[in-house]
Amino acid sequence: MWIRSQDKEMLVHAKRLMVLGNKVVNFIEGDDYDLLGEYESDDKAIEVLDKIQNSLLIDIRSAGNYVTIFKMPLEENNNLATTYDDNGNTRCFKCNSKVEGGYCNCFI
Numbered sequence: 001m002w003i004r005s006q007d008k009e010m011l012v013h014a015k016r017l018m019v020l021g022n023k024v025v026n027f028i029e030g031d032d033y034d035l036l037g038e039y040e041s042d043d044k045a046i047e048v049l050d051k052i053q054n055s056l057l058i059d060i061r062s063a064g065n066y067v068t069i070f071k072m073p074l075e076e077n078n079n080l081a082t083t084y085d086d087n088g089n090t091r092c093f094k095c096n097s098k099v100e101g102g103y104c105n106c107f108i
Helices: 042-062
Strands: 002-004 011-013 017-020 023-029 032-038 081-084 090-092
Touching (some): 023 042
Antiparallel strands (some): 023 032
C-alpha cells in the first residue's frame, strides 16, 4: 500500500505500519522508520491506523479477495477474530455482530 505522509513530503510503500505513542510509522529496517503522521494522542494514532486498515480491506475486497484480520485481545479471555462487511463495518467472525470500538461478547 502506498501512503502519503501527513506533511505531504513523502510517498511511502508501507509494509510494516505501527503506532509509536502518538505517531504512525512505517518500519524500514532495524530501528529506522518513516514518520507518516503525528497526532494529539495515542488513541488518535490508533484510529488513523484503523482507517488505514479499513482502506486496505476495501482495496482487497474490490479485487475480489476475502480477508480476515485478527485483532489481538486486550484481555486474555476476550478473543475475537473480525472481518468487515461491504460497508466497511467491523463484524465478529463468529456471530457476525457489528463491533464498534471494542470486542464482541461472544467467545471463539
